[in-house]
Every structure is written in C-alpha cells, then in structure tokens.
Amino acid sequence: MFWHVFLYRFKCLFRDKETVFWTLIFPILLATLFYLAFGHLTIEKEKFNPIVAAVVNNGAYQGNIPFKRMMESLSEEGDSQVLTLILTNKEEAEALLKEGAVSGVITVSDTIGLTVKESGINQSILKAILDDYGQTAKVITSILSENPEAAAFFFEELGNQRNYTEQASFSGAAPETNVAYFYALIAMACMYSAFWGLRNIIDIQPDLSATGARRSLAPTHKIKVILADGLAALSISFAEIVILLVFLRLVLGISFGDCFRFILLTCFIGCIAGVSFGNFIGTVIRGNESLKNGILIGASMAMSFLAGLMWVDMKNIVSSKAPVLSYINPAALISDAFYSLYIFDTHKRFFINIALLCVISTVMYAVSFTRLRGEKYASI
Amino acid sequence: MQVFKVYFKVMRGSAVPLVINLGIFLGIAILFSAVAPKVSVANFEATKTPIAVVNRDGNTELVQSFINYLGRSYRLVSYPDNEESLQDALFYRDVEYIAIIPPGFSDAFISDKDPVIKKITVPDSVSSHYVDMHIDKFFNTVRLHSLYGKAESKTKMIAAAIADLDIDTQVTMRTSGKPDSLNEPYSHYYAYCAYALLAMIITGISSVMITFNELNLHMRNLCAPLSKRNIGLQLAIGHSIFALGCWGILMLGSFILYGRDLFPSGLIPLYAFNTLTFAVVSAGIGFLIGGFVRNSSAQAGAINVIALGMSFLGGVFVPQQVMGEPVLSVAKFLPSYWFIKANNAISGLSAFTPDILGSIYHMILIQAAFAGVIFVITLLLSDRKTGLLSHCR
Numbered sequence: 119m120f121w122h123v124f125l126y127r128f129k130c131l132f133r134d135k136e137t138v139f140w141t142l143i144f145p146i147l148l149a150t151l152f153y154l155a156f157g158h159l160t161i162e163k164e165k166f167n168p169i170v171a172a173v174v175n176n177g178a179y180q181g182n183i184p185f186k187r188m189m190e191s192l193s194e195e196g197d198s199q200v201l202t203l204i205l206t207n208k209e210e211a212e213a214l215l216k217e218g219a220v221s222g223v224i225t226v227s228d229t230i231g232l233t234v235k236e237s238g239i240n241q242s243i244l245k246a247i248l249d250d251y252g253q254t255a256k257v258i259t260s261i262l263s264e265n266p267e268a269a270a271f272f273f274e275e276l277g278n279q280r281n282y283t284e285q286a287s288f289s290g291a292a293p294e295t296n297v298a299y300f301y302a303l304i305a306m307a308c309m310y311s312a313f314w315g316l317r318n319i320i321d322i323q324p325d326l327s328a329t330g331a332r333r334s335l336a337p338t339h340k341i342k343v344i345l346a347d348g349l350a351a352l353s354i355s356f357a358e359i360v361i362l363l364v365f366l367r368l369v370l371g372i373s374f375g376d377c378f379r380f381i382l383l384t385c386f387i388g389c390i391a392g393v394s395f396g397n398f399i400g401t402v403i404r405g406n407e408s409l410k411n412g413i414l415i416g417a418s419m420a421m422s423f424l425a426g427l428m429w430v431d432m433k434n435i436v437s438s439k440a441p442v443l444s445y446i447n448p449a450a451l452i453s454d455a456f457y458s459l460y461i462f463d464t465h466k467r468f469f470i471n472i473a474l475l476c477v478i479s480t481v482m483y484a485v486s487f488t489r490l491r492g493e494k495y496a497s498i
Numbered sequence: 499m500q501v502f503k504v505y506f507k508v509m510r511g512s513a514v515p516l517v518i519n520l521g522i523f524l525g526i527a528i529l530f531s532a533v534a535p536k537v538s539v540a541n542f543e544a545t546k547t548p549i550a551v552v553n554r555d556g557n558t559e560l561v562q563s564f565i566n567y568l569g570r571s572y573r574l575v576s577y578p579d580n581e582e583s584l585q586d587a588l589f590y591r592d593v594e595y596i597a598i599i600p601p602g603f604s605d606a607f608i609s610d611k612d613p614v615i616k617k618i619t620v621p622d623s624v625s626s627h628y629v630d631m632h633i634d635k636f637f638n639t640v641r642l643h644s645l646y647g648k649a650e651s652k653t654k655m656i657a658a659a660i661a662d663l664d665i666d667t668q669v670t671m672r673t674s675g676k677p678d679s680l681n682e683p684y685s686h687y688y689a690y691c692a693y694a695l696l697a698m699i700i701t702g703i704s705s706v707m708i709t710f711n712e713l714n715l716h717m718r719n720l721c722a723p724l725s726k727r728n729i730g731l732q733l734a735i736g737h738s739i740f741a742l743g744c745w746g747i748l749m750l751g752s753f754i755l756y757g758r759d760l761f762p763s764g765l766i767p768l769y770a771f772n773t774l775t776f777a778v779v780s781a782g783i784g785f786l787i788g789g790f791v792r793n794s795s796a797q798a799g800a801i802n803v804i805a806l807g808m809s810f811l812g813g814v815f816v817p818q819q820v821m822g823e824p825v826l827s828v829a830k831f832l833p834s835y836w837f838i839k840a841n842n843a844i845s846g847l848s849a850f851t852p853d854i855l856g857s858i859y860h861m862i863l864i865q866a867a868f869a870g871v872i873f874v875i876t877l878l879l880s881d882r883k884t885g886l887l888s889h890c891r
Contacts, residue, residue, distance in 0.1 A: 151810035252665035
C-alpha cells in the first residue's frame with residue numbers, strides 16, 4: 119500500500135507544472151541570470167594588469183636619467199611589468215587622462231608630480247611608484263651623508279632589491295567570492311522544496327482541500343500516507359536539486375570542491391529541511407492556502423536574503439553581528455555547508471552545519487506531526 | 499465610463515502584490531543606497547586596502563615599526579590568528595591581504611638571512627601587488643640602513659629608515675568641476691526603479707487584462723451597447739493612469755528620500771523623463787503579457803522571469819561596467835539596458851552641453867521605440883485573436 123500511495127503521490131506532484139516551475143525552472147533561470155550578469159569569477163577581475171600611464175616627454179624627463187631608467191625598467195614587457203607608458207606632450211597627456219585612456223599623468227619638473235582624475239587603486243600604485251623613487255633618493259642622501267665611504271658598495275646593494283613576501287594559502291581553494299551567490303541560490307532552491315511539503319499538507323488535511331477530505335476517508339493508516347507523501351516530495355525535490363547542481367557544475371562551471379558525496383549529502387539534507395519547512399508552515403499557520411503560500415514565499419525569501427542571495431556579504435555580516443540567526447536559518451546553514459566544502463580542507467564546520475540542519479528539520483517534522491495527529495473535525 | 503470604473507475595482511484585487519513589490523523595492527533601494535560607498539573626489543586619497551597582520555614573532559621593535567608603517571598606508575583590520583576566520587575574511591574581502599610574520603622573523607632579518615613574510619591574498623591581484631610594494635620597500639630600506647648606516651642603536655636605525663620613507667608625492671586632481679554622482683544614493687534609487695516599474699506595472703496591467711480577456715466576460719462585453727473602440731479607449735486610459743500613478747509614487751519616493759541632494763542637482767527633469775519612458779515600456783510589456791497569459795499562476799511566473807531577467811541583463815542590480823562584453827551586446831536588445839545607460843549618463847552628467855544631453859535623449863528615444871514596437875505587436879496579435887473569436891461564433 120505504501121508504494122502505491124507513494125507512486126500516485128509522486129505522479130500528482132510531478133504533474134503540478136506550476137510548482138515544478140518555481141522549484142526547478144526558476145532557480146535555473148536565476149542562476150543563468152546571475153552568471154550572465156556578473157559571472158562566477160571574482161579573481162579574474164581583480165587580477166593585476168600593467169597600469170597605463172602617460173609621461174610628459176619634456177627636457178626634464180629626458181634629463182632625469184635615474185627616473186627615466188626606473189620608468190623604463192618598470193614598463194619592460196614580461197611577467198613583472200608594472201606600467202605601460204605613453205610618452206607624449208602635455209596637452210595630449212591631459213586629453214588622454216580626460217577620456218580615461220590613462221590612469222594618471224606623470225610630469226617631471228623640479229619635482230615629480232602625478233595628475234589623476236579619480237582616486238583608485240591604480241592611481242594609488244602610481245603614487246607608490248613615485249614615492250618609491252623619492253624614498254630611494256632620500257635613502258641615498260641620508261646614508262651617504264652619514265657614511266661617505268660606503269658609496270662604493272652601496273649603489274650595488276641598492277640595485278639588489280629583495281623580496282620579503284611569499285605567497286602562501288590555507289587551502290587549495292581560491293577565494294572566488296561570487297560562487298557564494300550560487301551557493302545561496304541552491305539554498306533558496308532547497309527552501310523552495312517547501313512548496314512540495316506544503317502541497318502535501320494541503321492534500322491531506324480535510325479542512326483545507328477536497329482531496330484531503332477524500333483521502334482522510336480512505337482506510338489507509340494516516341502515518342503510512344504521511345510517510346509516502348513525504349518520501350514522494352523528497353524524491354522530487356532531491357531530483358530537482360541534483361538537476362540544478364549538474365546545471366551549475368557542468369553548464370555554468372561553478373566549483374563546489376571535490377567532495378562529491380558530501381555535496382550530495384548537503385543537497386539531500388537541504389531538501390529534507392525544505393520539505394519539513396513546508397510541512398511546518400502548512401500545519402502551524404492557520405488560514406487558507408494563499409496565506410500559507412504567501413508566508414512560505416516571504417519566509418524563504420527572507421532566509422535566502424540572510425544567506426546572501428541578493429548580496430553576498432550578508433551571510434558574513436549576519437554570522438559576525440548576530441550569530442544565532444545564522445545557526446537557526448536553514449538557508450544560511452545550507453549555503454555555509456557548501457562554502458565550507460569549497461574552502462576548508464577540514465570538515466568540522468561542514469558537519470556542524472549538517473547537524474544543525476538535521477536538528478531543525480527534526481523539530482519542524484515533530485511539530486507538524488503532532489499537529490496532524492491530533493486533528494479531529496466536528497464539521498468541515 | 500463604466501469600463502474605466504471597473505478597471506480600478508479589478509485593480510484593487512492586485513493591491514497586495516503591488517504593495518509587496520513596492521515594499522521590496524523601497525527596502526532594497528534604501529538598503530543599497532545606505533551601503534553604497536560614497537567616493538569623495540575633491541582630493542586624491544590613496545586606496546586604503548584592508549589588510550590583516552598576524553604577528554607570530556612577538557613584539558620586537560622591527561615588527562612593531564613595520565606594523566605601524568603599514569597602518570599609515572592601509573586599513574589594518576585585527577583578526578585573531580585563526581585559520582578559519584582569516585579564510586572567511588579573505589573570501590568575503592573583509593581583508594584583501596593577510597600578512598603572517600613567522601616566528602623568529604626579526605632575528606633572522608637582523609642577521610641578514612632574508613626571512614619572508616607569508617602573504618595570503620587573492621593570487622596576483624592588484625591589491626596584492628600594491629601591498630607587496632610597501633612591504634618590500636620598508637624592509638629594503640631598513641636593510642640598507644643596517645648595512646651602511648651609522649646609527650647608534652637599532653631604534654635609531656629603524657627611525658632613520660622610516661624618516662627616509664616619509665615621502666608624499668604631490669598628486670593633482672583633475673575633476674570636471676562637479677562630483678561624479680554615479681555613486682549618489684539617488685542614482686541607485688532610479689536604477690532600481692526599473693525593477694519596481696516592471697514588476698508593479700506588469701502586475702497591475704496584466705491582472706486587469708486577464709480579467710477582461712476571460713472568454714465569457716469578453717463575449718458578454720462584446721454584446722454591450724458600447725463600441726469595442728470605446729471599451730478599448732477606456733481601458734487604455736485606465737492603463738495610462740495606473741502606469742502614471744506607479745511612476746508618480748516612485749518619483750515622490752525619490753523626493754522624500756533624497757530631496758535634499760536631488761533638488762540642487764538640477765537632474766530631476768532628466769531622471770523623470772527617463773523613468774517615465776521606461777514606465778511606458780513596462781506598460782507595453784504588461785499589455786503584451788496580459789494578452790497572452792490566461793491565469794494568475796502563469797502570470798506570476800512570467801512577471802518574475804521578465805522583471806528579474808530584464809533587470810539583471812540590463813544592469814539594474816549589477817553595474818554594466820562589471821558585466822562581460824558578450825552579455826552587454828545581447829543586452830542592447832533590451833529596453834532596460836538603454837534605461838540604465840541613460841540613468842548612468844544622467845548621473846555622470848558634468849555639464850548640460852547639447853551633445854551630452856543629445857546622447858541622453860537618444861537613449862531615451864530608443865526606449866520609446868521599444869515601447870512602440872511592443873504596443874504594435876500586441877495590437878496585431880490581439881486583432882488576430884479577436885478574429886479567431888468571431889470565427890468561433
């Protein structure tokens with residue numbers, strides 16, 4: 119009997135085109151829009167490219183040999199190229215600056231000056247380069263005035279600048295901030311599984327739908343019906359999330375880390391949390407279907423917002439300013455589970471998320487079950 | 499004017515989704531304009547990259563002066579020496595550079611062993627280069643002083659090096675005279691108006707259209723002594739007043755929220771013209787959807803797909819500058835792209851010269867052309883439909 123109920127429930131849900139749209143097509147569409155609007159690569163955009171700067175090619179510049187040499191060495195093509203220089207006259211340089219073709223204009227006279235149009239990192243680097251030149255000149259004067267004999271070795275040492283930093287990383291994962299949008303999107307899709315949970319409740323409660331009334335008359339044990347319904351909802355939503363995941367991974371190329379089984383586990387637990395949330399709303403909120411639907415949409419949107427769907431920093435802000443909120447928000451837990459799998463080598467934080475999701479789902483199931491169990495109807 | 503009166507009775511049924519859309523919009527607009535960085539443009543300000551320094555070497559003189567030196571050029575954010583929270587911070591760009599000073603760094607440095615600071619950054623990023631420059635400069639200068647300087651003590655040696663580093667190149671700002679207002683909160687507000695206009699106007703107009711297009715009701719209306727033309731005209735007046743009302747509410751919202759900055763800018767007529775044109779476009783789309791869609795669930799789907807799709811692709815939520823070239827070239831076929839382009843042009847307006855104004859009007863005209871095409875398509879399609887209906891009879 120159980121499998122019979124399950125099969126027909128599955129067919130019923132599967133044919134509900136509207137809910138399939140919201141739980142499957144809509145997340146895929148939103149993911150595509152995210153991808154088209156800002157892509158998934160953060161790092162590519164932050165990459166260092168040689169800064170284009172104009173130098174006013176006057177007598178003072180040509181006469182200042184050390185400075186000219188420094189500029190030339192910085193703009194030498196290769197891996198360590200810092201500048202792309204345009205040597206030109208003053209008017210042309212100003213025109214280039216105005217139209218935004220160069221980040222800044224370097225002018226040599228008695229002193230060396232920089233002209234920019236806006237404050238930004240490229241302009242700051244240009245300034246730092248010019249500062250560097252001034253600082254080196256100052257070091258030379260101050261040391262040679264103290265210790266004139268050093269001159270013989272000093273200049274050789276001056277050319278021998280050393281590097282004092284070395285790139286390291288905590289784990290193999292690159293800090294691609296934008297992938298978090300897609301994690302929050304999966305969290306939203308998981309929370310949308312609640313639509314299936316809610317439909318199940320509506321179709322089983324006699325006071326909410328004709329189907330519910332008819333099914334309550336059937337001699338099948340209610341717990342069997344509830345479990346079969348729940349399993350059907352879970353199967354559909356899990357299948358949908360897996361489709362979404364495959365789409366994100368294979369079509370859009372979003373990285374999830376390498377732990378495939380844990381990724382699936384997160385999806386599965388996420389679906390359980392979503393379906394149980396739908397059951398919870400369906401049983402706890404008193405009112406008609408549209409009210410329940412409205413609350414469900416509002417609540418899942420609010421949770422997804424706090425999980426960083428609209429603004430990726432939100433999740434981090436919540437977890438630092440109001441940590442409790444991120445421990446009870448299933449959407450934040452789901453997206454944090456994905457994030458932990460992606461960025462950390464250890465799985466401690468991942469399992470904390472999963473455990474909390476299990477606890478929240480259990481509580482929501484328990485509440486809805488006790489509500490459903492105790493129902494008696496004097497009249498419908 | 500029976501039809502006109504009924505129009506707003508039907509509209510009342512969509513009051514809840516309309517208010518929700520308005521509420522979401524105002525919420526987003528206020529939130530985003532509150533967090534949008536305001537760039538001051540009067541003077542040059544070097545970028546203060548946020549960095550975290552993890553000191554595992556203890557409070558040696560060298561390390562302390564180094565951290566103080568970094569603090570002059572960057573924004574130091576203090577984080578505990580905890581891998582997880584540092585990784586979180588870098589991922590969300592709370593810090594863009596993590597410098598870990600290993601134990602024994604100072605001793606190794608003094609004995610000229612070239613120790614290194616471990617940096618954890620977005621690999622090969624601009625900010626990583628920028629911070630590297632200062633770190634290398636600091637230690638190279640101290641090294642030169644320790645090798646060739648004649649300072650009596652370590653303290654004096656470091657102080658001499660820091661004195662040499664105290665150089666501030668003169669930077670001149672060439673501004674166009676008026677601050678760049680792309681980052682003004684009202685500029686964001688008007689950009690988000692695109693989403694609000696689409697969502698609200700499409701919801702309202704298509705709801706009324708669905709009601710009037712319901713087959714039985716439509717057939718009954720055809721029997722009425724009112725001419726089809728008359729009914730159509732009254733509906734059109736209803737659509738126009740509704741769209742104007744939505745636009746008016748959003749304009750009023752901008753006056754209330756940003757009036758103080760907005761009125762002196764002199765940009766209101768341009769913003770108003772741009773948003774009004776987009777309202778007409780939205781009305782056209784609402785009209786088109788109302789003609790196609792039969793029930794409210796399909797309507798909700800269509801509205802979300804269109805409003806979110808147009809907003810994302812047109813650059814409402816994510817600035818056009820950030821979007822990729824191929825996407826933008828496709829987005830040119832969307833009115834929202836031109837709306838945002840015009841909005842950016844208005845916000846960045848430095849002078850009311852005829853050629854700049856001309857280019858803004860051009861962008862607005864393109865939107866108007868979109869609206870015209872959409873209306874024509876809808877009318878052609880609806881004519882075909884009525885034709886089919888008469889066939890049925």
